[in-house]
Amino acid sequence: MTCTFIPPFLLERISSTESSRTLSIDASLRSARQGVTGTVPGTTSAAWEVHTAANGSILPGALVRTAGEPPVGDETVNQEADGIVGSLSLFHDLGRSSYDGKGAAVVSTVHYEENYDNAFWDGKQLVFGDGDGKIFGSFTKPIDVTGHEFTHAVTQFTANLTYSGQSGALNESISDCFGSCVKQRALGQTAAEADWLIGEGIFLPGVHGVALRSMKAPGTAYDDPQLGRDPQVGSMSAYVQTTEDNGGVHINSGIPNRAFYLAAVAIGGDTWSGAGRVWYAALTSGLSPSTDFAGFAAACVAAAGPDASAVRSAWEEVGVLGAAPAGGAAPGSVGAAPARLEVTRSGGFAGASTSGSVPLDTDDDRAIEARTLLAQIDLAAVATGTPQPDRYVYEFRTGEQVVQVQEIALTPELRRLADLALG
Numbered sequence: 001m002t003c004t005f006i007p008p009f010l011l012e013r014i015s016s017t018e019s020s021r022t023l024s025i026d027a028s029l030r031s032a033r034q035g036v037t038g039t040v041p042g043t044t045s046a047a048w049e050v051h052t053a054a055n056g057s058i059l060p061g062a063l064v065r066t067a068g069e070p071p072v073g074d075e076t077v078n079q080e081a082d083g084i085v086g087s088l089s090l091f092h093d094l095g096r097s098s099y100d101g102k103g104a105a106v107v108s109t110v111h112y113e114e115n116y117d118n119a120f121w122d123g124k125q126l127v128f129g130d131g132d133g134k135i136f137g138s139f140t141k142p143i144d145v146t147g148h149e150f151t152h153a154v155t156q157f158t159a160n161l162t163y164s165g166q167s168g169a170l171n172e173s174i175s176d177c178f179g180s181c182v183k184q185r186a187l188g189q190t191a192a193e194a195d196w197l198i199g200e201g202i203f204l205p206g207v208h209g210v211a212l213r214s215m216k217a218p219g220t221a222y223d224d225p226q227l228g229r230d231p232q233v234g235s236m237s238a239y240v241q242t243t244e245d246n247g248g249v250h251i252n253s254g255i256p257n258r259a260f261y262l263a264a265v266a267i268g269g270d271t272w273s274g275a276g277r278v279w280y281a282a283l284t285s286g287l288s289p290s291t292d293f294a295g296f297a298a299a300c301v302a303a304a305g306p307d308a309s310a311v312r313s314a315w316e317e318v319g320v321l322g323a324a325p326a327g328g329a330a331p332g333s334v335g336a337a338p339a340r341l342e343v344t345r346s347g348g349f350a351g352a353s354t355s356g357s358v359p360l361d362t363d364d365d366r367a368i369e370a371r372t373l374l375a376q377i378d379l380a381a382v383a384t385g386t387p388q389p390d391r392y393v394y395e396f397r398t399g400e401q402v403v404q405v406q407e408i409a410l411t412p413e414l415r416r417l418a419d420l421a422l423g
Helices: 027-034 075-093 145-157 165-187 247-254 254-267 275-283 293-303 304-319 365-376 412-422
Strands: 047-054 063-067 106-110 119-121 126-128 338-348 354-359 393-399 401-406
Touching: 047 075, 047 126, 047 412, 063 075, 063 165, 075 106, 075 126, 075 145, 119 145, 119 293, 126 145, 126 393, 145 165, 165 247, 165 275, 165 293, 247 254, 247 338, 254 275, 254 293, 254 304, 275 304, 354 365, 354 412, 365 412, 393 412
Parallel strands: 047 106, 106 126
Antiparallel strands: 047 063, 119 126, 338 354, 338 393, 393 401
16 A cells, blocks of 8 residues: 555646756755754654665665664755654554554655655655655655654554545545644644644745645645645535545545544643544554544544543534535546547645646657557556555546556556656
């Protein structure tokens, strides 16, 4: 199971021509992030390793730092080490030994590919890109990004929630919940003091946004000419029915995210010892992979003990308990001329989508190459792969023929087709 961070509705607004190899990070944001170093509380004996891919794609790459070793000269490596220690410590205090509950060593790779706008758990290890240097900075910078991806590993070894529809949105939300706990612990904040922002500081200067998501107020994290407006929803009345991003897992995760925020504030004190313990108990209560919002809400109420009333009220306020069926418009049909290849990439940590096309009835170089590749590919027989958290999903459309392929299942020919269409 692979879990990524950037959602498709952000990537929709980002042109690949805006990528840059050189990461430019504002000094004040860098300083703020460095302030987290060394403050992660708790203890853990689990082993961990940070590697570098050196802007290549071979995993895990060269070993740079391991548990017990001092900081190195690479700030990105040290940021990731802080994130791992903070994540291990959080779950240690919840009674869990590493992500698998058995003390597994944590392996992480930084500097993955060039200008890579994402972070993900690939089923075996954590992986982080440096960002494009214009919109996104390094994905190790906000400590909650590592907490988010680490929690995808925990979910894999507990409920193993299917990464699609409501169970997929729960998968994403649970990662945000415990990623926020990691951040709040590192900063020494209570539920009332926290800002409840996910990915704060990942946007570079000039972007009109405070973070990728707001658990307190879904849909308010950014409003930028390049990125558009944050489309997350915070109640079942606004639930989005879509085929993109594995059924809108990043957009609809705002609903359980807000329930967690409401429960945490109502319970009071430290989030990780209040709502965090309730959510962890629910996650490890024997859920099925297809658990929906209502099923998880019921598990939270059952695990809440004296806080059951506060937890139930939180789920009721977002319309999950005592709610009507999910609303929102069903996706409309998308027409496509037979003489055109259309490609949409969605998913990723930010849950954004980006689309592009190649006319197939012209004699320019792109059209000729696309026709040649399509002649070599039987789209009807393509292996589509299994949805994996926070990884991209690609939709290829030629006329009435449509196929969705997970990032991990892309062949070199399909990847080239995507590059031709997406720029």
